[in-house]
Amino acid sequence: MSGFVAVDLGATSGRVMLGVVTGGAGDERVELTEVGRFTNGPVEVPEAHGTALHWDLLHLWRGALDGLRAAGDLARQRGVPVAAIGIDSWAVDYASVAADGSLLGNPRHHRDPRLTGVADDVLDRLGHSEHYGVNGLQTLPFNTEFQLVAGRHDATWPLVDSIRLIPDLLGSWLTGVTVAEVTNASTTGLLDATTRRWSDPVIEALQAEYPELGDLRARLADPVEPGTVVGHLTGTVQAATGLGAVPVVAVGSHDTASAVVGVPAEDERFAYVSSGTWSLVGVELDAPVLTEESRLANVTNELGVDGTVRYLKNVMGLWVLSETLRTWREAGTEVALADALAAAAEAEPGRTVVDVDAPEFLQPGDMPARLADAARASGQPVPDGVGPVVRCILDSLADAYRRVLAEVTHLSGREVDVLHVVGGGSQNELLCRLTADVTGLPVVAGPVEGAALGNVVVQARAVGVLAGDLPALRGVVRRSARPVRYEPQTAPAG
Numbered sequence: 001m002s003g004f005v006a007v008d009l010g011a012t013s014g015r016v017m018l019g020v021v022t023g024g025a026g027d028e029r030v031e032l033t034e035v036g037r038f039t040n041g042p043v044e045v046p047e048a049h050g051t052a053l054h055w056d057l058l059h060l061w062r063g064a065l066d067g068l069r070a071a072g073d074l075a076r077q078r079g080v081p082v083a084a085i086g087i088d089s090w091a092v093d094y095a096s097v098a099a100d101g102s103l104l105g106n107p108r109h110h111r112d113p114r115l116t117g118v119a120d121d122v123l124d125r126l127g128h129s130e131h132y133g134v135n136g137l138q139t140l141p142f143n144t145e146f147q148l149v150a151g152r153h154d155a156t157w158p159l160v161d162s163i164r165l166i167p168d169l170l171g172s173w174l175t176g177v178t179v180a181e182v183t184n185a186s187t188t189g190l191l192d193a194t195t196r197r198w199s200d201p202v203i204e205a206l207q208a209e210y211p212e213l214g215d216l217r218a219r220l221a222d223p224v225e226p227g228t229v230v231g232h233l234t235g236t237v238q239a240a241t242g243l244g245a246v247p248v249v250a251v252g253s254h255d256t257a258s259a260v261v262g263v264p265a266e267d268e269r270f271a272y273v274s275s276g277t278w279s280l281v282g283v284e285l286d287a288p289v290l291t292e293e294s295r296l297a298n299v300t301n302e303l304g305v306d307g308t309v310r311y312l313k314n315v316m317g318l319w320v321l322s323e324t325l326r327t328w329r330e331a332g333t334e335v336a337l338a339d340a341l342a343a344a345a346e347a348e349p350g351r352t353v354v355d356v357d358a359p360e361f362l363q364p365g366d367m368p369a370r371l372a373d374a375a376r377a378s379g380q381p382v383p384d385g386v387g388p389v390v391r392c393i394l395d396s397l398a399d400a401y402r403r404v405l406a407e408v409t410h411l412s413g414r415e416v417d418v419l420h421v422v423g424g425g426s427q428n429e430l431l432c433r434l435t436a437d438v439t440g441l442p443v444v445a446g447p448v449e450g451a452a453l454g455n456v457v458v459q460a461r462a463v464g465v466l467a468g469d470l471p472a473l474r475g476v477v478r479r480s481a482r483p484v485r486y487e488p489q490t491a492p493a494g
């Protein structure tokens with residue numbers, strides 16, 4: 001038996017899990033135990049020109065260290081050695097580090113309002129088609145390249161020596177070694193989706209258009225593939241956590257990449273929804289789709305584990321629901337999630353279906369009011385009260401999944417027989433049922449901790465405890481999870 005620690009940082013919480021690999025060759029499974037959980041979320045900070053949204057990185061670092069200590073304690077109790085550590089997190093946001101290694105402030109949150117309009121400016125200058133032809137990335141206002149352009153006048157920018165995405169930053173603090181893990185690097189916009197290396201032409205074009213950026217390439221570590229041993233815990237971290245010189249493995253450090261590894265698929269004819277704050281809806285391919293049709297549909301080619309491509313689209317996800325509950329709470333009405341979902345199950349189906357991917361749903365704020373505006377603008381009944389509002393959100397999410405699924409399967413030519421839902425949203429039974437009904441596909445829901453499982457199996461293979469290709473790793477996931485299957489009850493919507 002060997003223990004693996006997965007640090008999995010989502011937009012609303014961070015979790016540290018101890019995954020113990022048990023069983024003999026061909027029958028291995030992972031027993032996951034949560035040993036740490038801490039809050040995460042945007043923190044509003046006043047600035048000269050308004051309010052900035054940041055992440056509280058030091059809180060996450062402390063949570064990770066506490067979790068590592070707890071994982072070590074549990075492993076010791078069980079008599080299991082901690083064989084490796086892996087970190088995954090949400091993508092795109094970066095920390096800036098000075099030449100002396102000091103952190104230059106807290107990273108910006110990708111919902112920060114200063115990004116409005118930046119993507120259009122960059123793409124107009126660089127050429128929409130040319131850019132997509134290299135990085136294959138869906139235009140989201142917060143892709144790292146756009147954030148870098150938005151931040152080029154920051155007082156700290158001239159001091160920035162190293163730009164690190166969150167797992168790379170935490171990994172560098174754990175080991176003293178800095179890498180750029182490729183699945184996460186592929187969300188920056190600066191990577192070539194075909195070569196899986198930094199794109200010099202893209203970086204040079206950006207620098208030429210925005211000279212204040214200076215030498216970007218010099219600030220980026222070299223990309224490494226998932227499965228690379230980054231280094232070992234430093235003496236300081238060993239003292240802080242009670243662990244030994246444990247190796248830190250670069251896993252699919254983009255949480256969505258680890259979640260896709262954690263899909264218990266039996267063969268390649270599957271689509272997935274990685275369902276959390278965001279819903280990532282797509283298929284797994286061997287090569288990117290960089291066609292003009294794909295660009296116009298705004299589908300992304302993020303890189304996956306073992307040379308794969310995650311051909312997917314971001315759907316606004318359960319963010320709309322959590323912001324709705326927050327709006328009500330702040331107005332004095334606390335609605336528990338379970339009650340909200342029960343009320344939605346009783347509400348009239350399909351009464352109001354809005355485009356949840358519209359930009360007005362991106363930033364924090366009064367979602368019920370925005371849903372009402374969207375309903376009015378599209379000539380539909382305005383949802384009012386808990387049941388109708390929550391039903392509108394779920395119907396709209398399921399409808400978005402249906403649309404994206406049709407696009408990604410059409411544009412990639414991949415045929416699918418099943419839709420896997422992994423992540424926290426896999427527990428949302430109503431949403432799973434609605435998704436099965438509107439897509440006409442069986443929905444297989446779970447594991448909830450898909451990203452942590454995907455993280456653990458990649459670590460375990462890197463240190464020789466597991467062996468085999470991605471389907472073999474998914475076999476381990478299948479034996480470790482008990483997914484729930486929802487058959488479609490009605491004919492798919494047109």
Ligand code: LRH
Pocket residue numbers: 010011089090091092110254255256276277278280314
């Ligand atoms: C999901 C996710 C998603 C990104 C977003 C920023 O957690 O990583 O894949 O687009 O966060």
